[in-house]
Amino acid sequence: MTEAVTPDRRRFLTAGAAVLGATAAAQLWLPASARAAETPLPEGVFSLGVASGDPLPDGIVLWTRLAPDPLNGGGMPDQVVSVQWELAADRRFKKVVRRGTARALPEYGHSVHVDVRGLRPGRVYWYRFRAGGRLSPVGRTRTAPHPLGSGGTLRVALASCQNWQHGYFTPYADMLEQDPDFVLFVGDYVYESAPSATAVRRHEGTGEPYTLTQYRNRYAQYRSDPDLAAMHANAPWVVTFDDHEVDNDFAGEVPQDPDKQSHDAFVTRLTAAYQAYYEHMPVRATAIPNGPHIQMYRRLEFGSLVRLNVLDTRQFRGDQATGQAGAQDPALTMLGAEQKRWLLNGLRRSPARWNLIASQIMMAETDLKIGEGKLWYYDAWDGYQAERNALLEEFAGVRNPVVLSGDRHLTMISDLKRDFADPDSAVVGAEFVGTSIASNGDQDQAAFHAQFDPLRADNPHWKLIDAHRGYHLFDIRRDGIDARVRVVDTVLKPRATHSTLAALRVEAGRPGVTAV
Incomplete structure (x- = not known):
């Protein structure tokens, strides 16, 4: 294509x-x-x-x-x-x-x-x-390819996490040159944080947005970034939201700080945030909000080559766990019963060569404890393990499942294991966690590797981890997916130098990721 x-x-x-x-x-x-x-x-x-x-x-x-x-x-x-x-x-x-x-x-x-x-x-x-x-x-x-079309190439750019205050959106200048067929944005289009006097670019307003006008102003500021505007004007986007479009780490109708935001006040905030989101995104009328609810999970087809399942991992999740017992509670859900049923039916009945799942948050395990035992990152699928593990069981019977995620402000590319508790468990899929467009700014690479490299032995499914800003680019064909991690040398200035940090491949019929 x-x-x-x-x-x-x-x-x-x-x-x-x-x-x-x-x-x-x-x-x-x-x-x-x-x-x-x-x-x-x-x-x-x-x-x-x-x-x-x-x-x-x-x-x-x-x-x-x-x-x-x-x-x-x-x-x-x-x-x-x-x-x-x-x-x-x-x-x-x-x-x-x-x-x-x-x-x-x-x-x-x-x-x-x-x-x-x-x-x-x-x-x-x-x-x-x-x-x-x-x-x-x-x-x-x-437009998307013909429904019966089976050949050709689909080029997809994966982006997420663009904090205005942390830097310029310079990765989009390179993305524009790569000319993707569409951009998949998996969350944190705007950030709700208050203006900071030390920011690279200061947020508008005087505090966090709560009202519809305040959210509109925040979106308008982000839309003024010239590289973002140019990318929107040159390719269609497929979008979903994560937490910062509303409030950090919210779950359903539970705010991050329920001691400071009453339920009624947060529902009013949700209503304003979802409406502003709809007003600023190129989505269909099916996404017009109904008060504090918005229909975001949906499915798009790209010939018989790709079926794209876009998830909503915020509206239907239970309040996130704070410990290991909670993370393993079988009653805790990320998707909710209806969305989970929709996803499983779409995967089981898919005629597509590749089944992509756009998930706002990381699905592969992150074990933060060196040596014996586990310490998980709970604002991810690790915090909802029973549902995640059941989904990975299903992946074993799905044709070429690949998860595309964001949220972490890091590149984390992994094999998806049927059971992360068993080191010998079968690989059932691949996951690409895209780095951020600007969030976390120009990260200290030495400090990052000092923190994360010692964890690699406890996370052998990680194939690549990195902390540069950028995006991922995928060329999808019937025989495989060729992925490139495109990064910039800085987001602290309006112009940057772009390069390919790594090239990887997923072979059709062979779950997992290999470096090229």
Whole structure:
């Protein structure tokens, strides 16, 4: 599915044509009478850029949000605004294939989510919006392959954890050059932490967000990062959230600090956070929140090559354990009964060559105790071991399961074992825990290895651990997955040097990961 990056394509990417705006010819997009009838809107109404997401063989979601004053609630009038949109087969919009009008509602922050259907599979398209006489940047997207398609390559970029205060989002500049078919973002798109005077880039506001306006302002600030905006404008994204989009380490309707946030207050906070998340993500209407609930787990198909199961490991989990007995409690759930049943049915009946599971948190074991005994990291699948172990039992009968995770701010690539308590247990899958885009900043590599290298003997399933910032890039074919760990030398400056830290491979029909 990946197309070659031609010199002309590279100039398009590096010049930022997709994010700088529409061509002069776009001024003739609407008839003069229609343009005259528009209520003028301020400059910068498309300050948050454009995005697309959740590709189908015949469809894609197109997103934007009208926000001329993005860090102060958006700055739009309290009225419905008509937004015209176009989707074309060429970037000059000479071959428009779909167009229409969407309604940007004030109750959803004047965000726009257009679910375009009737498209051709495996195709690149360009899109743009117009409102109040203003033109949006031009975005580039693509649809999923034909449902019956079995060949080709699918290029996927795995990203997570982008703390504004810890650094610039420089890994996206390299990701843009690699031209993935889609970006899989598995959580911590924004951080709820209060502004810090010592931060690389200071959070807006005066404290943590609790209200809808405060969450909107926080998302708007993150969306202003130019590398993030460019990546959104050049490839579709598949997203899910973790904890920092709401509150660190929350579980279901239980906050991190229930002694400081009452249940009712936290439900109000959840409601605001989920709505702001929906307003800023290129997701379908199925994700419109219902109060403190949002439908996030879902399944996407990429021909017969890949089935992608996107999990929600926050809304349905029981309050996390604080000790070994709790972590092994068979009643403790990460997914909830309904989501677990949905996942297992999707894995058992999958016709796909590769079955990918997007999990916000790490599935492989992390034993933090050197020598005899175990000490687990409880805000991961280690804290929900009965359910995790049952899932790994199922993996033994699933075709080519691969878990793609985030959360740890580290690269941790592992074999998935049927039973981590048994060193001789069979390998049933592979897991790639992606490092962070910016969270933890430029980490001290020597200190990291001094802490984690002594643990490797107790975690023989770890194939690679590292603490550089970056992302993972996967080229998926029928015979295997070629993975690259792409890293940057710094996130403390707006520009960085990019490189491949490691190359790994997963062979079809042979569970586990090998270094190349």
